[in-house]
Amino acid sequence: DTAVSQTPKYLVTQMGNDKSIKCEQNLGHDTMYWYKQDSKKFLKIMFSYNNKELIINETVPNRFSPKSPDKAHLNLHINSLELGDSAVYFCASSRTGGKSSYNSPLHFGNGTRLTVT
């Protein structure tokens, strides 16, 4: 009954490769996110989608391309992987809508640990 599930849990790959991380939520939420946690455990938002529409796009290299086929899924594709992309990537979701959206807590997946060698 996992609420926010990410696959794979671990991903080890070489520089220059292209890889994808998948995320699905069964909470009925309409907004999904990708966060990156670096080696110092600092978490920073990358993207957010609301009902399949991109609403937050932080300064992220265009090698990273999110795709939301429906509001329950948000996948992250990374082209030409670099050493600096090594991190833990967290997917999250929330129920938003109207002026109260900033109150909505996020529900996180367990993360995907990406290691680029």
Next chain:
Amino acid sequence: AQSVTQLDSHVSVSEGTPVLLRCNYSSSYSPSLFWYVQHPNKGLQLLLKYTSAATLVKGINGFEAEFKKSETSFHLTKPSAHMSDAAEYFCVVSDRKGKGEYGNKLVFGAGTILRVKS
């Protein structure tokens, strides 16, 4: 822009003693504030949230936090630490940036690692 400062990177307590994890924030708006916990190799779990209702917020596992606007603080406390509380804790402020009224951009503090000694 909103920001969060967690004043201690590591806190060590003995089992059964009180826990205090300190957090200060800056915000141009009336903020929403959260505490999340992350156990090793796990995702983040919401402990509690403040959204301009009662200033003393009770969360799960016996944790609570008090919003003090005059001090711009949102410290997390627990009367008696348990071994299972050992984890990393993140104080988070909600930034209202995002397209239109949608989008909840959380700004995370750097985290505080709580160690509980037996």
